[in-house]
Amino acid sequence: MSALRARIFENENDLAALCALIAHARPVAWQSDYPGTMDLRELLAEPAVQNSTRLWETENGALVAYALVDESSNLLFDVLPEARSPALDAEIFAWGAECVRQRNAETNAQNTLDAVCRVENAERVAWLEHFGFTRQA
Known part of the structure; x- marks a missing residue:
């Protein structure tokens, strides 16, 4: 895959692209997992979540991945299978960690970056x- 460019969430068009990405990035049985399309609509109604949402696109502007950190410091992301790479993985993690660092600095909190996934999602x-990350019950 060619070089990717990253940018911040901008508008309703981005939301539509995120919702479409889920259909291609997840197995059919997992498409309603959190965050589903309705969850994304609710999450991205919040300016703080919009500001902590990054999109990765091809040179042609095709969305291949997103990552966001919700208000509870959960890293949520999806990546098209053909776009997966160690470099993109590192960028997604770094984005999440930086979002939590910034929020902690602004609020004098000590939150950690968290994530959730299905136990059977061995790749995730x-x-x-x-x-x-460490497993918790």
Whole structure:
């Protein structure tokens, strides 16, 4: 895949692209998992979440990944299978960590970056563990 460019969430067109991405990035049985399309609409109604949402696009402007940090410091993301790479993985994690660092600095909090996924999503579990997340019940 060619070089990707990252940018911040901008508008309703981005929301539509995020919702469409879910259909291509997740197995059919997981498409309603959190965050689903309705969840994204609710989350992205909040300016703070809009500001913590990053999109990755091809040179042609095709959306291939997004990552956002919700108001509870959860990293939520989806990536098209053909766009997955160690470099993009690192960017997604770095984005999430930076969002939490900024919020902590602004609010004098000590939140950690968290994430959730299906236990049977071995690829996502391995991704999270690679970046230092630990399993919790």
